[in-house]
Amino acid sequence: MSKPTLLGISGSLRKDSFNRKLIREAARLFDGDFIEADLQMPLYDGDLESASGVPVPAQTLAEQIANADAVIISTPEYNQALSGVLKNALDWVSRTDGAPWKNKPVAIISAAAGRAGGARAQYSLRLAMNPFRPRLLTGPEVGVAGAQAEFNDDGLLTNKHYIKALTELMAALHADAKR
Template sequence: MTDLKILAISGSLRANSHNTALLHAARKLNPGGMEIEVYEGLREIPPYDFDLDTPDARPAVVQDLRDRITAADGLLIATPEFNYSVSGVLKNAIDWVSTDWTKAEGLPLQHKPTAILGAAPTNMGSVRAQLALRQVFVWTHNDVVVKPEVIVFRSHERFDAEGNLTDEITAGLLQDLLVALRDKITAARTQG
């Protein structure tokens, strides 16, 4: 069996983002059976524009993300928390990939197995952002992993200066989340 293709998206554009570091840690902690690609094009995605959201007019970077999501077996989304919610750039990207106004392309997010995690320097971590993202994914019909929840609070204490995850509890939860995502994808294939 070939490895499952996982597209990992960080909702942070910051160079030293703990959320992006979490995705790189996921690649290192991969329990096997998955190929995890960290998406790096979020900065290039323009603001959502309904007038351009057609197969012929859609920006190439948006179409590329839609194609990557469609080709992926599952998604791994790391969300920071901004104003008690997800970052604008992450929500914007989701808006671009959640539509099919032509009724001919399909919906890239629909039934896509998805795992959510997040980091923030506060005592609450990204708990509210993850709740907001889960609510968005109800509308898009993603098949979201429910547990374990990976909410990295006081994230500045869990990574070293080079951005390596140093907290063993977080590492264990991250591995458990990857196993749960892998199991969800495998179960969906068996049922489908």
Template sequence: MTTIGILEGSLRRASLSRAVARAALALVPDGVQAVALPNPGSLPLFNQDILDEGMPDAAAALIAALGNVDAVLIVTPEYNWSIPGGLKNAIDWVSRVTPTPLARKPVAIWSVSPGLLGGARVHESLRQTLHCMDMVIMAKPEVQIGGAKDKVDVEAGAIVNAETEAFLRGHLSTFDAFCKSWNRA
């Protein structure tokens, strides 16, 4: 059974991407377990001086949670054509342990936006960072949920557009197959 950890890229409680991340927990196919990873909002800004005094509890919890999953699904908005600061900060904390729990782990990206492009520009910069972490990136099919205000119920944490839900379910099945093929390689 594949266990997919879902990492939220947004810190905002009422964000569209957090709602999609919560909905994804129930969209995985049979034989797949999805778990929510700790939200990056609890982490202090990365600072070597802080690390020199000891790994913060919030960072240690995220690192431990990542060590317990087979793959990672990142669900994120796009900020200024790039990675949200909180998400990048989380990756920076995780990168400070050896071995990093991200190395050689399959990862997929879903971007979510009220705009028409669906956060498309975050994919390139996030892939570059994940590649640096030695993750195995499932690049296609891409998931960019544009016009998300009409497709997501933020309060319920649910996908309300049937076509979008079907696409996401299909993507999770493809990601599971990708994870299984990678684990056999």
């Protein structure tokens, strides 16, 4: 296998969100090709699906998942759970043909302003992912707390403990992708 392809999914739509910065840091440490997903899509609506089918952005995301060798998801924590944007994308992908997540190596990370670093969002995301049967890595856990103080002006992590944990996680994901 040549260099594996990593799909990065940020649960935040903001261009300069901490979670977007974190998936880019993960990609830098992964040693592979990187594609960043776009979660701009309509809210899931069964009537919309009946009338028009799965929207192009959701189908594109499903194809990106299926074609990637591994996926890294970084979720913000909104009201003690994963973001609505991310849950919406998961719901739409579940409506596509095939099973793009099945047996796919997936790592979950988070960056949040609070001191728990998005731990509850990671837990809720793991629960939301269970029906899709991916190969979820269990660690090391990476939850960047107080994220506003953990990235420099270039968007790079500055805390050596977070860098070490993220490096270990990406090495594990890379090894799983080559399996």
